[in-house]
Amino acid sequence: MTGQADIARTGSAPAGEGDVAVRVRGLVNRFGSKTVHEGLDLDLRKGEILGVIGGSGTGKSVLLRSIVGLHTPNAGEIEVFGQTLNTLSRAERVKVERRWGVMFQDGALFSTMTVRENVMAPMVEHTRIPEALMRELADLKIRLAGLELEAAPKRPADLSGGMRKRAALARALSLDPELLFLDEPTAGLDPIGAAKFDELVRSLSQSLGLTIFLVTHDLDTLAATCDRVAVLSDGKVLAIGPLDEVRKNPNPWIQEYFSGPRGRAAVR
Numbered sequence: 718m719t720g721q722a723d724i725a726r727t728g729s730a731p732a733g734e735g736d737v738a739v740r741v742r743g744l745v746n747r748f749g750s751k752t753v754h755e756g757l758d759l760d761l762r763k764g765e766i767l768g769v770i771g772g773s774g775t776g777k778s779v780l781l782r783s784i785v786g787l788h789t790p791n792a793g794e795i796e797v798f799g800q801t802l803n804t805l806s807r808a809e810r811v812k813v814e815r816r817w818g819v820m821f822q823d824g825a826l827f828s829t830m831t832v833r834e835n836v837m838a839p840m841v842e843h844t845r846i847p848e849a850l851m852r853e854l855a856d857l858k859i860r861l862a863g864l865e866l867e868a869a870p871k872r873p874a875d876l877s878g879g880m881r882k883r884a885a886l887a888r889a890l891s892l893d894p895e896l897l898f899l900d901e902p903t904a905g906l907d908p909i910g911a912a913k914f915d916e917l918v919r920s921l922s923q924s925l926g927l928t929i930f931l932v933t934h935d936l937d938t939l940a941a942t943c944d945r946v947a948v949l950s951d952g953k954v955l956a957i958g959p960l961d962e963v964r965k966n967p968n969p970w971i972q973e974y975f976s977g978p979r980g981r982a983a984v985r
Contacts, residue, residue, distance in 0.1 A: 737796075738763045738896055738928045739784060744793035746779055753779050755952030757793070766922055766929040768939045771949030772970060777932045778822070780949070781898055784930070785819055786810070797896070815843055817896040818889030822904055825885065826873040832859060832884045833869040839891040855891070862887035863917050879910040886917075899931045903938050915941040936975075 739761035746754040753776035761767050769777050782788040784795055786802065795802050800813055818839075826835050836855040840846065846854075859869055862883040873881055882902060889897060902918065903911035919942045922929055933939065939946055939960055947957040948971060956966045964975040 736762050738798060739930065740794075740796040741780075741784065742794045742796075744780070744783065744795070745791045746776060746783060746788070747791050752952055754783075754790070754793075757949075757953050759947060759954050759957070761928060761930055762945075763928050764926065765944040766918070766931055766942050768943035768946045769930065769932045769949065770934060770939065770946060770974070771955075775949040776952075777949055778900055781819075781900055781930065781932055785817065785898055786814070811843075815892055816894055817898060818892065818894035819898045820882075820885045820889040820900065820902060822901040826881060826888070828873055831870050831872055832864070832876070832887070835873075835884060836888045836891050839888065843892060855887075858887040858890045859884070861890060861921065863913070878905050879907075879914070882906065882914060883917075890921075895926075895928060897927050897929045899929060899933075901932055901934065903933065903935050908937075911935065911937065912941070918942050 737760050739759075741757060741759040744754045744757040744759075746752070753774070757780070759780075769780065771777050779788060783790050784797070797813055798816060800809070802810060802813065805813065826832075827838065830838070833852065833855045836858050837851045840851045840854065844851075856866055856869060859866060864880060864883045864887065868876065868880060868884065873884065876884060886899075886902070889899075899918070903914050906914060915938050918929065918931070921927060922942075931938070931943065943960065945958055946960050946963045948955045948963060948966075948968075950968070950970060955968060956963050956971060963971065966972075
């Protein structure tokens with residue numbers, strides 16, 4: 718198969734206007750006297766998995782939250798699917814938001830709801846389809862996320878950490894999004910569970926044609942799933958490109974990140 722997705726995956730050509738799912742320009746985020754982003758620019762290409770890495774405090778999650786509207790930047794422009802978000806009416810913005818799904822680091826599942834009810838929650842909020850159909854669709858998403866249906870009537874407290882991650886992913890897939898935001902999806906998982914989750918993300922990306930913005934610190938996840946890697950440092954994107962390209966960057970932090978034993982093992 719050829720086309721825009723192939724260009725995005727190889728990183729061999731610059732993205733044109735129609736190839737970009739998310740465009741960030743001149744992003745500024747400050748918290749008191751601390752500046753996290755200062756004129757940050759970033760493009761997320763359609764059809765790719767972009768891994769976002771950086772040291773502690775470089776604003777990886779803040780960037781994600783800025784894009785999805787959970788944090789208001791001090792300055793800058795964010796476009797999603799060609800629409801500048803801060804110029805949209807509430808109704809127009811909701812239409813755009815329905816085209817993405819978000820999986821937060823801690824899952825952020827509703828503790829009093831079952832897994833099925835958690836996955837149905839976006840459908841209840843944004844659609845008017847019959848409840849019976851919602852249940853069927855929720856069960857489909859649960860299975861897509863790699864859970865057995867025995868998990869559907871359980872509450873988050875009754876699940877293992879890995880199962881909660883998958884339940885959160887199922888909810889992020891609830892409305893058949895084109896764009897998926899994943900914040901540290903393998904944090905806290907054992908190596909086997911993390912590897913299986915990486916395989917799942919890659920499989921879903923390919924089978925559903927998803928564009929994925931993935932915040933991570935996991936070197937194995939970068940190597941197993943990501944088409945490109947963006948490194949945040951000093952308020953900007955320090956480097957961006959395919960993993961093999963980025964790891965050759967002479968910047969001391971990048972070299973330290975990729976040259977340790979875990980880094981060498983992950984990129985082999």
